[in-house]
Amino acid sequence: MANAPHHRAGPHHTGPLTTLAYLVLLISQNIATLLLLPLVIASAVLTLIWVGLPFIILTATLLRTLADTQRRTLGHILHQGRIPSVYRPVPPSGVVARAGAIITDPATWKDLLWLVSTPASVSLVLIPAAFLAHGTLHLLFTLNTLLNLIPNTALYGFYTPTNLPQTLLPLLTGAILLYLAYITTPRAITLYIRFNRLLLSPTEKARLTARVAHLATSRANTIDTQAAEIRRIERDLHDGAQARLVALGMNLGMAENIVETDPETARTMLAEARETTRHALMELRDLVRGIHPPVLVERGLHGAVHALALTHHLPISVTIDLNGRPADPVESAAYFAIAELLTNTVKHSGATHAWIHINHGRNRLVITITDNGTGGADATPGSGLAGIRRRLDAFDGTMNITSPPGGPTIVTLEIPCALSSPKTLPSSATV
C-alpha cells in the first residue's frame, strides 16, 4: 500500500550533516542575492527618470523568488516550519500599477533590508569558517616545519621559527583557533538562522492583513456555494417531488369522481397514483442523499465512508482511526470531498484499487486517498478538485495532490477541527 506522509517530517529529524548541506545551500542563495544588488541599485536609479519601472518589476520578481527560496530552505531547518511568504497581490497588467503595488508593499522593503544585510549574514558564517581555516593552517605549518617537507616557508609570510619552542607555538595557536571554531560554529549558525528568519518573516500586520483577505475570499466562496446549493434543492423539489404530488392529487381527485361510474378506469388511475408516489419518494431520497446522506447522520464519518466503500465500483481499503466525531459541517464536508475524490478516481485514473486513511492528530482531521491509477490529476480552476479545495477553504482546510504521470495519485486533506464524544472507532476493512 502506498502510504502518504500525514505530517511532513519535522526539522528535529534532521542530522548535523543535513543541516550543513542546507547551510551551504542558504549561503549560496545569499551569494546569488548579492549578485542581484547592483541590479536593484540600477533599477532604483533608473526609476528616477521613469525608465526603471519595468526593471523594478523584474528585479522585485527575482528578489521575491530568491527570498521565497530561502524561506523554503530555512523552513527545512527551523522548528517552526516554513516561513510564510506574504506579499500584497500585484495587479496583472499595467507597468505603473504593478511597480506601484511592489514599491508600496512593506514586504518589498523588508526584502530589500534582507538583501543589503546579506554581507552581514555571510560574514556571520565566515567567522567560524575563518577560525577553522587559520587553525588548520597553523597545524599544517607546524607539521611542515617538523618534517621539513617544503623548505623555507614562513607562516603568513613573516613568521619563521628558529628553535623548538618557536616551532611548537603555532601548534598552540592552531589548537586555540580550532577550539574557537568549535564553540562559535553552532552559535554563528543559530544567529544566522535567527537573523534571516527575522528579516524574512512577514510583519504581524502583514500576516493579519493577508489572513483577513483570505477569510473574506473564503467566506464569499462559502456563501456562493451555499446559495447555489439551496437554489439546486429548490429547483429539484419544485420540478420533482412537488410536481409529482400535484399529479398525484389530480389523479386521486379524478378517480374519486369516476369511482362509481367507471370503477375500472378509477382502479387504473389509483395504480398510477401509487406509481407516482413511488417516483416522488425515490426523488426525495436522492435529494436527501445529496444534501446529507442518512448514513452519515446515523453512523458518522466512520460508517458513511465504509458504506461508500461498500457500494463503490472499485475495491477500496478503508482505515479509520478516530476517537469521536468531528463537528457536523466538517463531517459532511469531509464525506462529500471523499465521495467526489473517489468518483474522480473511477472516472479518470483507471485505478484498480484505492485506499482511504482517516485519522486525527494535532487538532486536524487528516484524510489520505491513494489510488494506483495513471496519475496526472491536478486542480485546474473549474475542475472538481478545485471545487473540493474551495469547500475545504471554508474550514481553513487544505488539499494536497501528488499525482505524477504514471501514478500513483495521493490526495491529502487536512481540516482543523476538534473531536467530540470520545469513543474509539479504530477499524479497517477491504472491500
Next chain:
Amino acid sequence: MRVVIAEDLALLRDGLIRLLEAHDFTVVAAVDNGPDLQAALTEHKPDVAVVDVRLPPTFTDEGLQAALGARSQVPGLPILVLSQHVEQLYARELLSDDTGAVGYLLKDRVLDIGQFIEAVRRVADGGTAMDPAVISQLLARQDQSGPLAQLTPREREVLAEMAEGRSNSAIAGRLYITEKAVSKHINNIFTKLDLPPSSDDSRRVLAVLAYLNGQ
C-alpha cells in the same frame, strides 16, 4: 402470527397496525423508541418484528441496534427492517449471524401491499427479504475477481431473485423459465460459490451472504 412494530411516526405506525391486522397478524406491541423496542422484543419474542431503522431517542440507527441487540439475546428472532433509504452496510449487519430470518426493505415497498405482506410472512418463516435496491447496487458493482465473477449472467439473475427472497416457483415465473431450470441454476450457483450440501434453505442464505459480501 404475533408481530411487534417499532415506528416513531404515529401515522405510519397506525397504518402498519391496520395493514398487518387486516392480514391476520396479531400486533402484540407497537412502540415508538429504541429502548422500548428491545424490551418488547425480549419480552414477547414475536414471530416477526417490523422495525424502523431510525428511532428516538438518538434518531440515528437506534431501531437497527435494538433489533441486533434482541437478536443476540433471542437467536434467529425474525426481523424485518424498514428504512427511508437502503445501505449495504446495514444489510450485511443484519445478515452477519448467518441465521437468515431478516428482511431489509425501503418504506416505499409498503405501497405494494401484497408484496409487503408476502415479505413479512417470508421473514417470519425464517427466510430473507432484501430490497431490490440493495441487489441492484450489487449488480452495478463490477466484480473483477472471486467466485461471483464465474457466474453466468443468468445465474446472477437467479441469485439476485434469491437474495430478494423469492421461492423457486416465483423465480421461474419472473424470469420466464421452468422451475427445473431454476433449481439447476441454483445448484450451479452453490457449486461455484463452494457451498457444502446441507439443508437447501441455509445454503440459500449463505449464497445470498456471499453475494452481499461480494466475495
